[in-house]
Amino acid sequence: MTSRPITYASAPSAEEQKERPQSEMAYVALRRRILLGQLPPGERLKIEVLQKDFSLSSTPLREALTRLTAEGLVVSVENRGFRTAPLNVADLRDITHLRAVLEADALTDSIARGDAVWESSIVAAHHRLEQQERRIAEGQGGRDEDWTVLHKAFHMALLSACSYPRVIAMCENLFDQSERYRRFAARVETGARDVPGEHAAMMEAALARDVDRARHMLIGHLMRTGDGVAKKLDARNPAPRRGRGMFGAQLAPQDMGQ
Numbered sequence: 456m457t458s459r460p461i462t463y464a465s466a467p468s469a470e471e472q473k474e475r476p477q478s479e480m481a482y483v484a485l486r487r488r489i490l491l492g493q494l495p496p497g498e499r500l501k502i503e504v505l506q507k508d509f510s511l512s513s514t515p516l517r518e519a520l521t522r523l524t525a526e527g528l529v530v531s532v533e534n535r536g537f538r539t540a541p542l543n544v545a546d547l548r549d550i551t552h553l554r555a556v557l558e559a560d561a562l563t564d565s566i567a568r569g570d571a572v573w574e575s576s577i578v579a580a581h582h583r584l585e586q587q588e589r590r591i592a593e594g595q596g597g598r599d600e601d602w603t604v605l606h607k608a609f610h611m612a613l614l615s616a617c618s619y620p621r622v623i624a625m626c627e628n629l630f631d632q633s634e635r636y637r638r639f640a641a642r643v644e645t646g647a648r649d650v651p652g653e654h655a656a657m658m659e660a661a662l663a664r665d666v667d668r669a670r671h672m673l674i675g676h677l678m679r680t681g682d683g684v685a686k687k688l689d690a691r692n693p694a695p696r697r698g699r700g701m702f703g704a705q706l707a708p709q710d711m712g713q
Contacts, residue, residue, distance in 0.1 A: 477512075480511075480515075481515050481516050485519055489635065490635060490638075491638070492635065492638045496635070498538060500537040500538060500539065502516055528540055528631075542688060543688065547633075547684060550633050557622055557626050558610070558614060558673055559673055561622050562669055563666055563670065564617045564618055565613060565614050565661070566661055568616045577661060578662075579612075581658045583609075584606060585651060585655075587601060587605050592651075603634060609658075611626070611627065611630075613661055633680075636681075640683060640687050648679065657673055
């Protein structure tokens with residue numbers, strides 16, 4: 456058996472090797488701007504403008520936009536170019552449902568397989584997140600971007616003992632997509648909610664190896680966020696009738712299949 460991985464693509468040309476790092480750079484930069492809301496939902500992404508902004512040719516930019524389209528962060532319209540993906544309740548419902556299903560199953564596997572190192576990673580990730588949340592609550596500053604990084608690290612620590620790498624990768628991607636919605640909600644007045652308490656409860660249930668409670672706390676955490684953002688989207692974009700239309704849908708526990 457050969458030690459080299461089998462590939463079905465021809466060896467990259469010198470030009471392709473030169474373009475690839477540029478494509479990666481454009482992908483990372485564009486992705487970050489989209490997730491931070493610096494490129495608003497529905498924003499037209501003109502290649503000629505991006506060329507000037509990044510000092511790159513059109514080829515790496517198109518490659519980056521194609522990758523982002525596959526992730527659901529950008530949409531491509533035939534003969535009309537690229538736009539950042541819009542925000543709507545239908546998409547939010549889809550993302551939240553998938554997160555609940557995949558993260559709950561990944562957490563179940565992590566609890567079954569996790570060792571002392573896994574436990575320590577959860578405690579450490581929660582401590583860093585808790586410290587940041589305390590600084591924000593006490594008005595000591597702290598960027599929302601920093602909180603997002605720590606928040607994601609905590610969620611991924613909970614799932615880190617899962618034995619299915621593809622599931623973990625999907626959970627990470629869905630987390631990033633849901634982050635665009637959370638940032639939208641953060642700009643709108645929110646009601647009272649003890650998010651730090653929810654994080655602590657999730658950690659405690661996982662460390663206690665209480666699968667049912669851990670799943671319940673995780674799904675509830677995701678549901679409350681999804682439902683809150685859905686209501687804000689409805690308020691910002693009122694629909695003529697309620698229901699399961701683009702801005703008329705509301706998340707409910709039964710939508711999670713639990």
